[in-house]
Amino acid sequence: REKQPEDLSNESKDLNVGNYMVETDGYMNLFGLMKQRFLNFKNQKYIKELEHFQSLAEAQYPKFMVIACADSRVCPSNILGFQPGEVFMIRNIANLVPVMKNGPSECNAALQFAVTTLQALCGKTVFRVYSFWFISSYDKE
Structure with a gap:
C-alpha cells in the first residue's frame, strides 16, 4: 500500500x-x-x-543541465530557485568539463547520461554550458 x-x-x-x-x-x-x-x-x-x-x-525530465562549482558557499538551487526534478546538475571543482581525450571522468559520464538518456541538451542549438561565473559578468554590464 x-x-x-x-x-x-x-x-x-x-x-x-x-x-x-x-x-x-x-x-x-x-x-x-x-x-x-x-x-x-x-x-x-x-x-x-x-x-x-x-x-x-x-522518472526525471529535467529542462536543462547546469555544471556548477562544488564550492559549499554557492548553492545553485538556492541562487536560481531550482525545484526538485527541474535541472540535471553536476557539481565539481571549478565547474570544469575535462577533455574527453584525457579519459573517462564522472563529469563526462554525467554529460553523456544527460544527452543520451535524459535528452536534457538540444542537439541542433549551440551547446553552451553555463556556470556561475556568468553572474559576475552580468553585474559588470
Whole structure:
C-alpha cells in the first residue's frame, strides 16, 4: 500500500537518533541538525507536494543541465530557485568539463547520461554550458 501523508508525518515522531542529539557548547551536533532539517523538509515540503515527489520517483525530465562549482558557499538551487526534478546538475571543482581525450571522468559520464538518456541538451542549438561565473559578468554590464 502507498503511504499516505499522515503516515509519513507520523514516522517523524518515531525517528530517534539516540546519542547523536548531544549538545556541545549550546549547539546541536551535526547529526541532530541534519535530522531536524530533514524532518522540516519532510513536513513542510515533501508531504505538501507528495504527488509531485512520487512522480519524480518514477522518472526525471529535467529542462536543462547546469555544471556548477562544488564550492559549499554557492548553492545553485538556492541562487536560481531550482525545484526538485527541474535541472540535471553536476557539481565539481571549478565547474570544469575535462577533455574527453584525457579519459573517462564522472563529469563526462554525467554529460553523456544527460544527452543520451535524459535528452536534457538540444542537439541542433549551440551547446553552451553555463556556470556561475556568468553572474559576475552580468553585474559588470
